Amino acid sequence: IEVELLNESVRTMLATPKLDKMWGQFDYIYSMGLFDYLTPPVARAVIEKLYQILKKGGAMVVGNFHISNASRYYMEYWLDWVLYYRTEQEFIDLLKNVPTAESRVLFEDTGSQMFLHVDKAEA
Secondary structure (H helix, E strand, O other), X not given: OOOOOOOOOHHHHHHOOOHHHHHOOEEEEEEOOOHHHOOHHHHHXXXXXXXXXXXXXXXXXXXXXXXXXXXXXXXXXXXXXXXXXXXXXXXXXXXXXXXXXXXXEEEOOOXXXXXXXXXXXXX
């Protein structure tokens, strides 16, 4: 297995017209701890860019805290850790401009964190 970590800014990602020429294409993309900080328009643009660099037949998993996170108020009040929480539908709707994307939402055991699993069809 070959793993490549990309430590780039969202601004660079969105400003690069041919991102696949700069970064290449990937069989699997995993993003955790990013979308919790992105507004819907920016999150939509980022997920569309990531989908563009996903190879046909590839998969992408993106994490985001769910709106019903039981620790939300503790995190915001005591830790000053304010995130952008989403519902399942809001998460799926980030891909509404990508009709070919097959997506589903999965949860970890506590239900606080959800994962948008996206498949890119072979054809």
